Amino acid sequence: MADHHDDLPKFCHPVPTKLLFGVFFALIFLTILTVVVSALAGSMGIPSAFMFPIAMTLATAKAFLVCAFFMHMWWDKSFNVIAFLSSLLFVSLFICMTLMDTGHYQSTIESYDVNQMPGVAELESEPAE
Amino acid sequence: MAVADHSHDHHDDHHDHGEFIAHHFDSPEQQFDSGKLGIWLFLVTEVLFFSGLFVAYTLYRNHHPEIFDQAHVYLNKYLGGLNTIVLLFSSLTMALGVRSAQLGKNKSCGIYVLITMVCASMFLGVKAVEYSHKWDMGILVRSAFDFTYTHPDQTIISGLSNYLVYLSVIPLLLLVGFIITSVVFRLIDKAVWSKFWMGMAITVGGYFLGVVIGYLFMAAKIGEAKHAYIEPVRPIALYAMTQDTDHAKEDHAKSDHVKGDGHDKDHDDEHDDEHHDAAHANGEHHDDHGHGEHHGEIPEFDRNVGTFFSIYYCMTGLHAIHIIAGIIALGWLYFRCLNNHWRSDYFGPVDYVGLYWHLVDLIWIYLFPLLYLID
Structure with missing residues (x-):
């Protein structure tokens, strides 16, 4: 071409x-x-x-x-192409692994009542400057 | 890349070595292929480097899609689209520059590289308009997100942003410096250097072109849909819904915009223990109980909207740093174009910087729909 x-x-x-x-x-x-x-x-x-x-x-x-x-x-050269495309493979692995991982404990985070943490009430009432 | 200077003795060289073939390479082809493999490996590290931010984005969007729905109204998709087209055009001129270098046409290569640099600066200029507009609205990273800075009655969009002026100081100094340097080199009869610095001055001029275009774009957008545009811009209301402090009360009292703070405070104290169950309960809670009198004109905002902008600033900021690095690399190419260094057996650097430049474009191709086109 x-x-x-x-x-x-x-x-x-x-x-x-x-x-x-x-x-x-x-x-x-x-x-x-x-x-x-x-x-x-x-x-x-x-x-x-x-x-x-x-x-x-x-x-x-x-x-x-x-x-x-x-x-x-x-x-x-196909070697260069493979090298570059392999990075995309690792990016997708990276994303999938972290998604799976956080997916497992996300419900725990969401069910946790932040306001029960010591000190949060005081923090919330401070002016946010 | 180490480049041996054989200009004084290359006639005696036993190989067919050109001016810029390093002595440890057998042939121009070997040198080119080595460099190309090197730049591809570098691009791999760049992709992995950015992927950390893409992971942050994916996770946050996956777990908190509501934040993205609320935050994207602050991003101007037309400015983002304009920047996409500017970058795509710079990619085209870069590819044309590589082609010229391959054919040994140094002059046209220099022109293409210069256009690429100007487009890169224009991109930064538009970005500066975008950033300064957000800073005016108190939209910063999560920890610094400021809901109080701007009173809604101050028209954020009219007049020149102070932040834009501050951002433009460095380019302005560079512009003046480059022009002076160019003139000085002209006076001492160094034509190539003079041309080079004039090229850099034109490049920085691209920044101001970008600022003007971005500004006009924004003004036109506001002129045609003033109401629609201003509506989401209510940092003080945002503040009222998400803060419940004495300080907030003072601020509210000063503005007619927000009413019924006394009620709000009392209500919250009563309901605090019952209703605060999730991280984003604040916004909804306050909206339900304290600000019914807004007739629903203000969207329900979540304090964590700031986290979206943390991600936004990291991604676009890192990308902008890459653009600046790209401009420096392109400047080096431009200088070598002026010195007629490229030949059909030696054009590697143009190709390598070109690859880097296309990667920066590639990352923007993904950033644009991910950040600006959330619906």
Whole structure:
């Protein structure tokens, strides 16, 4: 997909200008789409529970475009791609583990009466300057 | 990256070494690939670095979605959208700059890098308008969240924010300094240095462009929907609902806005033991008992709204620090563009800084819907 230049070294892949502009306009389109969907969600009858997945899907589509074409991942060595994508794996592990963990004791936190803690009553009555 | 200066002896070199090929690399390709692996690993650490904040966000949103519903009304999604487009555009010019460097076109590469820097500063300018507007409203991190600073009758949105002026002092000094430096270098006939500092002055000018655009954007938004915009901006009312102290009483007494404090106080004392069950009971409780006379015009606020803004400031602040670091790195590229350093077998630094810049853009792509588009 890169321009073909015989005189360039083989690690040099200039991305065609048309492709770069195409990606840019696609990104702008997706950004506007995200804002419009978020603003019109109510009137379009999209349940609010779907809003978060929709917003994240659109963001991921944008992230894919940026990674693949602006960051040259499409033409990059697969080792670099694997290294980068593995970070996302660890991020998802990080998020899932902490969510599971806090999910287990959240009910305990919520059922705890903060006002029974020693000193809280005094703290609450101080001016919050 | 260590770069050996072979400019004086590179004709004697037995390899096909260019000007900037470090002596421990066999070929330009090996040097490029090593650098590229290095920058990708750095980006991995960056992703993991930011992921801590994303975890904080996810946990807090997961366990307290009501806080996010209340807090997002303070964020201006149009300013956020404007900033997204500015950053996407800077990514485009960065990618075009990399392409120019690959083709050895140093002049156009310099122009693209300069546009990228200007966009980065513009982003910061818009951000400064956003931040200062929030600070005017007393919206700070959780521990410093100030419900008393602004009286609702003072029109927060009209006039120039003091905070914005303070924030703009550093860019203003930089702007003046860069212009003077540029002129001095012009006088002593160092054209490249003079151009470089003029480029940096233009970059800082981008900040002021961002401030003006952000300000106009906000003014237009307020002009078209004045009522809707002002409504959530009631820090004193927020304070009244969430505080129950003598100090609060004094403040209330001064403003006509909030009535019936005596009742409020008594009510609370009676009901304290019965009703305070959860962390966010305060807001609802006070609203139910003390401020029915507001006819529901004020949304029910939770004191923990401040925690959302702690997360907001950490995420966008860390991102802004990355933008500043990016501008410095881009400035270095710009200087080397002016010195005609890039050739089709040596463009690595442009590519690496470009990758970093796209990552900063990538993080914003996620921050924007997560923070600004909560519905």
